[in-house]
Amino acid sequence: MKTFNTILLGLTTAAFALSTSAAVAAPKEIAVIVKTTNSNYWQNVKKGATASAAEAKGYNMTFQGPASESAIADQVSMVENAVTRKVAGIVLAASDPDALVPALKKAWEAKIPVVLIDSLVADSGKRYYQSFLSTDNEAAGEASAKALISQVGKTGKIAVMSYVAGAGSETGRVGGFKRYIEKNSQLQIVGTYYSQSQMATALNQTTDVLASNPDLKGIFGANEPTAVGMGRALAQAGKAGKVIGVGFDGNEDLKNFVKDGTLYATAVQGSYSMGALGVKTIVSLIEGKKVAPFVNTGVVIVTKANVDLPEAKNVLY
Structure with missing residues (x-):
């Protein structure tokens, strides 16, 4: 019986170790939320974000946006849902400078880092994000x-x-x-x-x-x-x-x-750069590294x- 108990204890310990290891190894979600998915511009942002996410080990990127840029309430819900499911970080292109501030506050209170791309939020939301990447x-x-x-x-x-x-x-x-x-x-x-x-x-x-x-x-x-x-x-x-x-x-x-x-x-x-650098910046924040408060991603007159x-x-x- 003692031998059986010893074996059982060993199996239980091993199972717990495997379970713990799996939990630790589970990819951390980076939520990329843009103004709309129905635009080549934002799809190019997605390409950049996807490329950087593929290089970042231990992370899983999700990408979403409303049906249109004017569907601001839908975007607010997406940010709130990301906070509820406790994502590791959020990369956001805010459709409205004021409407997104309360949702960003929720992320801040949940200690979820936020990187803004493309568009700023109102001054009242400054403390709730850590970096802004955009065209000037x-x-x-x-x-x-x-x-x-x-x-x-x-x-x-x-x-x-x-x-x-x-x-x-x-x-x-x-x-x-x-x-x-x-x-x-x-x-x-x-x-x-x-x-x-x-x-x-x-x-x-x-x-x-x-x-x-x-x-x-x-x-x-x-x-x-x-x-x-x-x-x-x-x-x-x-x-x-x-x-x-x-x-x-x-x-x-x-x-x-x-x-x-x-x-x-x-x-x-540089829409591709916004997505790529947005994900790289949020990974740096998650890992406790310092990031620039603003990065100019540039413009070319073609x-x-x-x-x-x-x-x-x-x-x-």
């Missing part, structure tokens, strides 16, 4: 304005086709564009239109703007779906190359619009002159 959106807006002025000159009418009013990236990007125009030209901005990041909405809005402003000289589309809709409207109205268009982001449609002259230029962010050069190919997707 104000500088990118200024660069877009400079590109437009180089082609249309400093007088006449232009239009701004934006996406979600008040989003962190939108505030910096469109704000930077407008301020540069106002300080460095006499161009009149006939209106700012918000597509809610819906390509079809941007197409219809641009079609209306072109019809009601036959003397329009230039137009700026401030994110991927908006710029694609804008480009299609220019082509359908026979205004490609006549009304100078500058887009933002760099999917296949926008690259082709630049190549065929529908758009003069598009400003392309025109016919450089669209086939490495500087553009490295950011187009």
Whole structure:
């Protein structure tokens, strides 16, 4: 009996050791939550995040986002659910600067590190995240304005086709564009239109703007779906190359619009880098390492002159 008990004790101890080892070895979840999954831009972010997650041993990445960038309540729920299931870290592109702050506070209270990418939250949420990786959106807006002025000159009418009013990236990007125009030209901005990041909405809005402003000289589309809709409207109205268009982001449609002259230029962010560096940064935080509070992931103004050069190919997707 003693021998049997000894064997049983040994088996129990071994089973406990295996169970403990399995628990320790279980991958830690990194939740990457973006503004929407229905965009090539965010899918390129996913590619970067996936590549970094594959290199990080002991981690499992999940990737999600709402059906649209305007579905802010859905994104808030995704962050709250990540906190509830006690993920190891969160990489977030916030759709709204204010609405996400309470959810980030919950992450902070649960001691879950957070890295923001693409868009900031309001100042009230500063203590709840540890690093921000993004294009310098104000500088990118200024660069877009400079590109437009180089082609249309400093007088006449232009239009701004934006996406979600008040989003962190939108505030910096469109704000930077407008301020540069106002300080460095006499161009009149006939209106700012918000597509809610819906390509079809941007197409219809641009079609209306072109019809009601036959003397329009230039137009700026401030994110991927908006710029694609804008480009299609220019082509359908026979205004490609006549009304100078500058887009933002760099999917296949926008690259082709630049190549065929529908758009003069598009400003392309390092979306792959945002995903890749976002995951690397959250892993560093989880492992107790110091990280930079801000990382500028850059922007490239892509025109016919450089669209086939490495500087553009490295950011187009």
